Each structure stands twice: as structure tokens, then as C-alpha cells.
Amino acid sequence: MVEKRPKGTPLITVCNHYSCIDDPGLWGVLKWRHLWSATTMRWSPAAHDIAFTRRIYSWFFSSGKCVPIIRGGGVYQHAMDFLLERLGEGHWVHIFPEGKVNMTLETMRLKWGVGRLVYDSLVSPIVLPFYHIGMDRILPNHPPYIPRLGKWVTVVVGEPLDFRAEVQEMRKRNEDPATARRRITDRIQEELGHLRERAEELHGKLMAERGEAWKPMVHARNEGQVGR
Template sequence: MNKQILWMYRGRELVTNSHSLVPCSSRSFGSFLFGKVRILRFNRWLQRRETGTQVDKAAALEGFRFPWPFPEKPSRFYNMVSYLTLGTVASVSKLLFVRVANELVVHNKERFMNIWMDRSRPLITISNHRSNIDDPLMWSFITTPEMCRNIDRHRYTLAAHNICFTKPLHTRFFSLGRCVPCVRGEGVYQKGMDFCVDKLNENGWVHMFPEGRVTMEPLRFKWGVGRLVEDTVIPPVILPIWCTNMSSVWPIDPPYYPRFGHRVDIHIGEVLDSKVILDELSVKNGWSVAKRRKFITDVLQTELFKLGEAVGNLTKGDRRSFDAQIVHFRFFL
């Protein structure tokens, strides 16, 4: 007698039963194998569901396993391939926001464009993180001509090493798309952070998700953004951005595929001048490096969560603005 595996989902437990079938060797054996495959796929789905994102394919403590993917002096050919990768990813992202798919509305776009095209100072953008692919989807409001004119100043962004950099091919692709490996747990002085500081010192643009992971609730900012502000030679311009409803276009839970018929709003906040923050720190003579970094991080956290409250996507009082009382000054350009 052959057996067929039945499965059902009860309280995150896979229940299997068996019952007799009419003997039919080839068909029953095929059904048996098919059932085994379904169970394996189901268990993987449960594992992804527990993390709320993609399965970590490398141990978190293993670190970045490949040679550093960014050349010290990029050749013309490397830059050309990198620009082609950035342009291709941007074009594919725009497909999710064509007329019959989803609607993308950007607020205060001219503010972003003015800062992006001003190459006299480095630029740091910070935003909430509500979808696995907020970046690159959030930059779909940049038109193709605008992208082509300023592609050499397109953003660098930190990406989890155990999600985006698990294979040599993935490492090559994401690095050409200006994603920088970030190893959780290695602190603010890891190589990826050093690389971002170098790019800011070249008056480049670095985008960060300071909450550190995809989350539907506000989280305390990681201190890496504080290091970027303090260690850059020229005080950077900081631009907070708040994205709403992005997870309805690309969900955070499996199955991972695009959804249609939704509206996504991108809110560009007020431009912040980090020079004012650093001037405030200059009178704090007895403060340690860690305390200074925490001060900067708390200021930026407060400003981004205020933007979330202003657009109505974050309930007032839920932003967990730790030590927000230290910030009572305005520092807009």
C-alpha cells in the first residue's frame, strides 16, 4: 500500500497524516515525491515568516566572506558597468508605478532635486524602512533624464551582508548597484562604514535606513549615522524622507511578488544642516565620542519621526524619541 502525505498549518506546526490509496506505482510515487517537495517548501516558508524578511543564507557572525568589491580607483569601464546597473534597476523599479500598476506620489520633489544637484557638500538621506526593497523603489520618482544627468552622484547605501552578499555573483551585482556590505554586530568602524565616510568626503551621497532593519514600528536609530555625520570633513547636508504604504506594493511576508492597485507616498522633509549640530557639540568639551555620536543620532531620529507624525503615518508619542529634550533648536538651511 502506498502513502500520501497530507499537511495543514495549525498554530505554526506541520501536521502529517497518511492513508491508503489504490496501488498505482508510478503515479503514487510521483505524488509522494511531490508531497515531500511541498513539505520542504512549506518549512522554508515558515522560516522566512519567522524572520519577517528573506532567510539569512550566511551565518550572522561569519562576516563578509568575499574580497572587497569596490576598487580603490574605478576604471572607466567599471563606472560604465556600474551606471548601466543603476539605470537598469531604476527602469525595472519604475515598472511597478506605471499607470495600470501602482501610483507613486512624491511631495516636495524640487527640494530633493536642488540638494542632489548641489555638489558643494556631501549628502546623507535617511528614511524609514517598511519594505524589503524600499531602495530602489523609493527612487522611482527620479525621471530618466534626471537620472542620466546625475548618475555619477547616485546614492551609496548599506545592505545586509548575509542577505545581499551571499554569493560572488550577488556580491558583484549589488556592489555595481552601489550597495555597500554591512555586517550586523561589527560596530560603526567596520569597512563598509569607512567606505561610506570616504564617499561623503568626496561630496557623494549616502542613503541610510537608520533603524537597521525592516520594521513596521519605529525603532531606535543605530549609531552609525552619527558617525557618518561627525567623521565627514565637510559637514553634510541631511535630508529626511518618509515613505508610506510601500509594504503594500512589495510585502514583507512571503510570498514575495509585487502587488498592484496601491498608492505610495514619498515625503521629502526639511533640509537639515549638520553644521549646527556639530557647532552645538563643540561646546561639549567633556563628552566622550560615544556620547557625541548618540547626541547626533538622537537629533536625526527625532527629526525623522517628527516627519512621520506630520504626514499622519506615525502616531504622536509612538516615535520613542529618546533624550529628545536635548534638541530645542532649528537647523534648517
């Protein structure tokens, strides 16, 4: 999908966020030409109060095509407008719709920003969901924050989601934008839930084969709910 999609068609990838090393760690599955290309590499929002607190940090993350986003700033902030412009140009945008690193690994309600990116994009994007397990064992969310080698990661990629017909229908009946964003986010949340089940099953089998202890988290009460 990074390079083999219709010319001018934007791509939005979405996944869970379990560790600070998810991005760029997960992009290890890509070819080098994707990682080092300013054209094909993803754009992604990053918390302004973490990734952009110093000049050197700002330079580093901006060079990596990260966009400073204000958590709690709403779906109409400048960073979202910027990402929509990139989608309109046919670029790839990756977003962690949970809005932060999921420290407990429980199912979290998704933020509506991803719904706005899909609904307001001038060109209908391909939405590709995937789910991963094990990144938090490579870089745990507690001190010492040192990457650990020899850990296994399971990644399950879902089928591309096409929202064209759904968006056209919502616009035709003048759907309230907030409702439209919620409907789109609901569908993405549901798909990520299915992918989580598959990923947990596969990861459990892998760990059992290796004789390592592992069990999936109990899904939290927020499953299926979405938020602004």
C-alpha cells in the first residue's frame, strides 16, 4: 500500500500504541527505499509537549515527518488541517487513534481525529488497520528505558477499508460532522478489535512454542466507545 496504490490516492494507516518505540520500530517491515524517501514515508502527528519541547527535538521529529499536535486541542487544530492537506496530495498518514501510549494494554476508546481525516479528506483515502503485540517488551514503559533485543513481535494487518460510499451517503443526507466522525471511528474501532483477537491468538501460539509465559490482557470496559 505504501507504493502500490492508485496514483494520487492517500493512505491512512491506524494501529494500537503500546510503546514509545512503535514509531519508528514498526516500520522495520518496510523496504529501505520507503524509509529514506521523503515522498513515500509517512506523516504522523506527535505530541507537542513531548516531541517538540526543545529545538533539537523539534528538528529531529520534523525531519522525520512528524507534526506537532496538541492533545486535547480538538479535531480542528492546525496539525489536523496540515495532515488533511497532505492527504489531499495523495500522501501516507499514520495515526495512533488511541491518542497516547496505552500503558495498561487495555482496549481504549479511540479519538475522533481519525474520523475527521477520513471524512474531510478531499480525496477518499485507503484506510489500512493493523494490530501489533510485543513492542512494549522491546521498550517497556518503565525505567530503565533501554531497548531489549531478542523479543518477538506479532503484527496482523487487516483488509483495506473503503469509506467512499459511506462518506458520500452521510454527506448526501447532511450528516452532522461530529456524528459522521463518530460513525467512521466506530467502524475503525470495531476492525481493530477483530485484529486484536487474531493478534493475541497468534502471539499466544508463538510464545507457547517458545516456552515463554504470556497471556492477553482482559479487554477493558471502554471497548467499543469512542471519544472526541
